Each structure stands twice: as C-alpha cells, then as structure tokens.
Amino acid sequence: MSGKHxxxxxxxxxxxxxxxIRAVEEDLEYYRAKRFEPRIIYLIRRGVVTFSxxxxxxxxxxxxxxxxxxxxxxxxxxxxxxxxxEEWLDEYVKGIALVSARAVEAMDMVTEDNRxxxxxxxxxxxxxKKEHHGTLEERMVNxxxxxxxxxxxxxxxxxxxxxxxxxxxxxxxQRWQQLxxxxxxxxxxxxxxxxxxxxxKQALLSTGREALREMGVHQGKVGKLVVVENTDKIxxxxxxxxxxxxxxxxxxxxxxxxxxxxYRTKIVQNPRACIREMFGLEVSAGQEIRVYDSTxxxxxxxxxxxPGGTQGxxxxxxxxxxxxxxxxxxxxxxxxxxxxxxxxxxxxxxxxRVRPD
Amino acid sequence: xxxxxxKYRIGDAVLVAAENPTGNPRTPRYIRGKRGVISAxxxxxxxxxxxxxxxxxxxxxxxxxxxxxxCDDQDSVWVDVHEEWLSSLPPEERNY
Numbered sequence: 001m002s003g004k005h006x007x008x009x010x011x012x013x014x015x016x017x018x019x020x021i022r023a024v025e026e027d028l029e030y031y032r033a034k035r036f037e038p039r040i041i042y043l044i045r046r047g048v049v050t051f052s053x054x055x056x057x058x059x060x061x062x063x064x065x066x067x068x069x070x071x072x073x074x075x076x077x078x079x080x081x082x083x084x085x086e087e088w089l090d091e092y093v094k095g096i097a098l099v100s101a102r103a104v105e106a107m108d109m110v111t112e113d114n115r116x117x118x119x120x121x122x123x124x125x126x127x128x129k130k131e132h133h134g135t136l137e138e139r140m141v142n143x144x145x146x147x148x149x150x151x152x153x154x155x156x157x158x159x160x161x162x163x164x165x166x167x168x169x170x171x172x173x174q175r176w177q178q179l180x181x182x183x184x185x186x187x188x189x190x191x192x193x194x195x196x197x198x199x200x201k202q203a204l205l206s207t208g209r210e211a212l213r214e215m216g217v218h219q220g221k222v223g224k225l226v227v228v229e230n231t232d233k234i235x236x237x238x239x240x241x242x243x244x245x246x247x248x249x250x251x252x253x254x255x256x257x258x259x260x261x262x263y264r265t266k267i268v269q270n271p272r273a274c275i276r277e278m279f280g281l282e283v284s285a286g287q288e289i290r291v292y293d294s295t296x297x298x299x300x301x302x303x304x305x306x307p308g309g310t311q312g313x314x315x316x317x318x319x320x321x322x323x324x325x326x327x328x329x330x331x332x333x334x335x336x337x338x339x340x341x342x343x344x345x346x347x348x349x350x351x352x353r354v355r356p357d
Numbered sequence: 358x359x360x361x362x363x364k365y366r367i368g369d370a371v372l373v374a375a376e377n378p379t380g381n382p383r384t385p386r387y388i389r390g391k392r393g394v395i396s397a398x399x400x401x402x403x404x405x406x407x408x409x410x411x412x413x414x415x416x417x418x419x420x421x422x423x424x425x426x427x428c429d430d431q432d433s434v435w436v437d438v439h440e441e442w443l444s445s446l447p448p449e450e451r452n453y
Contacts, residue, residue: 110407110408111407112408221406222406222407223402224404241385242385249406268426271422271430273428289433290433291435293435295384295437296412296439297407297437
C-alpha cells in the first residue's frame, strides 16, 4: 500500500482502517471546499462558466464522452474498499490539478483569489465542510457517495470548460497523461544529494531554489524557497497557520494533518508537546525547536539529519529514507534497517500527490 | 535590492502592530502586538502565482515561544511579516 494517507510512512499493512478513512475524509473535504469549489464560484462570478453551463453539461454527459474513467475496486473486503477510496481520491485531486489556472488560461486566478473566495479572511465566504459520524461502515458508505458526487461535479465542470471553448479535450488529455507520469519524488532526491554533496548542501541552504536548477528536479515557481537544516542543536518544524502554504510545486502534497486546524493551532502554542503527541517524536531537551510559520511569500522545508548506519550508501538508496514527514519536521529520516523491513512487508516509499494548481 | 529597499536589519528588535495597518491580512493574530527580532531580510518578493501586487519588504521575525504563547519552553517561532506591520523597539523595551 502506498502510505499516502497515513501520517506514518512505510506501513506494511493496512491495519488501521479507521486512520485511513479519517485521512480520506479530511483530505476529500479539504480539496472540495478549499481548492475546487472556490474555483467554480470564482469563475461563475465572472461569467467564465455559468450554472447553466454546468447543468447542460450534466444533461449531455454520456459514458462515451466522459473525461474521467475510473477502474473498478479490486474486491469487496474492507481493505480493497479502503484502497479504492484512496486511489479514487488521488484521481479526484489530480482532476482538480487538471483544471488549474495553469491549464486553463481563462481562469486568470492566483492563490490569493482562491483564499478570498474560500473565506480565509471572511467567515461569510467559508464553504462548510461535511462531517462524518457513525460506524466505520457508515462512514465508508458516506465517503463513497461523496466521492461519486464530487467526481461528477468535476466531470461536469471539465465538460463545461470544453463546451465553452476554454480548453480542448486534446489539451486536457495531454495534461492528464503528464499528471500520471511516475517520477522519483523530488524530496528524496534533493535531500540525498545534500547529504552526500557538501557544496550542493551549502548552495541549497544559502540560495534555495537556485540550487535546484541543475538537478533535473522541478524547481517550482511559488514564492522564495528557504531550506532550514536540522542539527544536534536545532529541530525545525514547518507550518502555515493561515492556510496550508508549503513548497507543493517542488515536493507535492502534504499529509492531511498539515492542513488540519489542530496541527496549525497547537504547533505554535506548544511545539514540543504537539510533535510528541501527534507524531511520537521526543525532541531532546538540548535541541531548540524552531517553528517556521510560512505566512507570506517564503516556502520552507526542513533538511533532516542523515541517519546513522548509512555510510557508503548511494544517493538512490538514501533517497528512500527520506519521508514527507521528515521534510516538515514531524519525523526523522528513516533508519535503513527500518526501511528495509518495511520494504520486505511490501511498503512502497512515500510519493505524495501532485499539487492541484 | 534587499538593502536598498528594506528598513530593518538582521538583529533589529521590532514590535508587530496590534491592528492591521493596510489591509494585507497575512499576519497571524497570535503575533500581533508581540515583540520579536529580525532574523532574515527577504526584501521585495515577486510571487505572481500567489498574488498580483508586490507587497512591502518581507522579513522573517523570530519570537520567543513565551512571547506568543503561554508555554515557556526555550523554543521559538519564526514568522514572515511585511514591513508595514513592524515598528522599531527601543532597547529598554526588548524582551531578551
């Protein structure tokens, strides 16, 4: 299993269904209410698409002209259903990326527009997130239905954009393929290089994005990149208390808890207790915790410490030890024995989702 | 660009305004009215994917954890704040 929706990387077995479903619920509502629906509302206000366009596109929708085609679940047991929900959610998030401002010029929308539209500065505009209650089975049925509904709106929106001539089916198909290309996770590649190449590490810490230029990883364009180094004296942690800023355009998506209010509130009130309780990380008394709150035009990530017992390992092997959590400061890079054991159990290394805009 | 356009220098003690001075809302509430020290000078930053206007020069301001919360661990919170939110703090009012 991919481990994408769990805050612990490299889980060999999907033993905690409740945690997986919680992660899907949280992420699904986040992407719907914070990323996708504000975008539709923004375009409706400006007449780029209208409610009528959406209704007409729904009526015209047939199996044969559907843009998104989902595979069937691989079985009826709970594990197969959870897996299916996770894959479906990934497709939904990629679908949102497909209709981003970069793909569809008519949108002319920047992140700040999205923040206003979704009520970051004014409760009046907040889109209510759905809450889920009941047994695990009831929650799963609810999430299945929600995903179906939300996916349908996404489908209809894509059809309406094509219908209005804002994009063509071919353009979107090409981009859809790109979004599914597998490539090594930039986070692992960058950190492994910094661990093995002191000149690169120095450049990364002092120039940020500039240092990535010759590495063949996607540099991203959002804000100034600052990389902060964990040492024996300093443990850095990243947060965005205002929304969920993060160098998505380089590193992909964050785990769901990064966007959750409980993390965003607690980490600046009592960081030591927060990372102990949420991630089981006991930062030593001799280490200062520095919480970086990315409130404006700087995007941060942590350069974790290189684990012991890794002398002589290649960059490729080292990259496997780097987790999404360790780049936020919510975890350490993996011990090689821990990683090896997880791999034997069938865990794949963590590769986060693409950024949806 | 940074030195030509930015008013504060690394090490300067600053006070964050308690009320929003301009309408740029991206200064979190928990640091408003709090004392910190300039720890990085970013200057004028273009961020066209994020917003259209160029904001005032940006700084990373370091706050003692105990200044911004009721926790007195010896930890710190580093927040990016634009210049119009900041004023100089005379040495006698510094908290370190």
